Amino acid sequence: MKIAVLGPNGQLGRDLMACAGWPADTTVTPIGRDRLDVSRLDAIDGALGAADFDVLINCTGDHKTDDVESHADRAFVINAHAVGALAQHCDRRGARLVHISTDYVFAGDTNAPYIEVDAPGPVNVYGATKLMGESLARAACRDTLVLRTASLFGVAGSSGKGGNFVETMLRVGREKGALRVVADQVMSPTYAGDLASWIVRAIGRRIAPGVYHAVNTGHASWYEFASRIIERAGVEATVEPIPASAYPLPARRPAYSALCNDRLATLIGPMPSWRDALDRYLVAKGHTAGL
Numbered sequence: 001m002k003i004a005v006l007g008p009n010g011q012l013g014r015d016l017m018a019c020a021g022w023p024a025d026t027t028v029t030p031i032g033r034d035r036l037d038v039s040r041l042d043a044i045d046g047a048l049g050a051a052d053f054d055v056l057i058n059c060t061g062d063h064k065t066d067d068v069e070s071h072a073d074r075a076f077v078i079n080a081h082a083v084g085a086l087a088q089h090c091d092r093r094g095a096r097l098v099h100i101s102t103d104y105v106f107a108g109d110t111n112a113p114y115i116e117v118d119a120p121g122p123v124n125v126y127g128a129t130k131l132m133g134e135s136l137a138r139a140a141c142r143d144t145l146v147l148r149t150a151s152l153f154g155v156a157g158s159s160g161k162g163g164n165f166v167e168t169m170l171r172v173g174r175e176k177g178a179l180r181v182v183a184d185q186v187m188s189p190t191y192a193g194d195l196a197s198w199i200v201r202a203i204g205r206r207i208a209p210g211v212y213h214a215v216n217t218g219h220a221s222w223y224e225f226a227s228r229i230i231e232r233a234g235v236e237a238t239v240e241p242i243p244a245s246a247y248p249l250p251a252r253r254p255a256y257s258a259l260c261n262d263r264l265a266t267l268i269g270p271m272p273s274w275r276d277a278l279d280r281y282l283v284a285k286g287h288t289a290g291l
């Protein structure tokens, strides 16, 4: 199998490139921004045409949620129109497209984990751009896997966001000894290393095209997640729950965007809990004082 990865230097892309689970006869080729800036829509066919692959994994994204509110045009190009162009190319050459989407396609006005067929309803521009990307990908390429993930923490840290939530909590906790964290937004924290291994398994098992929720099992508020991080890393800091209204940001967030991963787990096997994943992340980063 020949795999090509867009966004190979990002948080997920790095874990994907480093993943040990690829079948022996697989080649994995990075296609970085230097070879293809996906916002140059007219360059997509040429750059992909020069690459040899039968599965294209798109890990690119413009996902600084607050910044995107005031840069919608740029985000629609990268998160939607470029994805449509990638999908058209894949369909023409008979390749599979694996595209990474987000829990932010949902409105969050529920209290049970979302399943794949639940109606989307983004509450911010980023979610709207990613939802459009999903639609364009599925419309243009018959063999598209859309994997919705959430609240990623990976060893490399997000290049777009300049780190990840776990590292921010540890840094601020150590520096200030006190954290105030939003308690009325619930999501599914997900380890990028696990997501990378699920992508490898999903491709290897040739699961049917469609939409899948690719998150660690379980859910937490940002406050619960932060409390667990501080406890397990053995950092001396207090964590105080606050409402989102006390921490205003340019983009609205869904109050509840936990995802149910049953559909994917049935096909690729057990997907560990976020608590288990967090411990493995902390070990990988050497934050082991509380473990």
Ligand SMILES: NC(=O)c1ccc[n+]([C@@H]2O[C@H](COP(=O)([O-])OP(=O)(O)OC[C@H]3O[C@@H](n4cnc5c(N)ncnc54)[C@H](OP(=O)(O)O)[C@@H]3O)[C@@H](O)[C@H]2O)c1
Residues within 6 Å of the ligand: 006, 007, 008, 009, 010, 011, 012, 013, 032, 033, 036, 037, 038, 039, 058, 059, 060, 061, 062, 063, 078, 100, 101, 102, 103, 149, 150, 151, 152, 153, 157, 158, 159, 160, 161
């Ligand atoms: N992070 C999260 O919490 C989260 C949650 C849900 C879904 N997602 C989705 O998961 C995917 C991966 O996220 P991540 O955390 O790995 O993000 P990341 O670390 O910011 O990586 C994004 C990658 O996209 C590349 N990229 C951005 N604009 C590009 C362009 N115009 N042309 C070519 N490459 C471009 C970046 O290239 P450079 O390395 O050159 O900058 C980077 O490698 C994204 O689609 C995101 O929307 C992320």
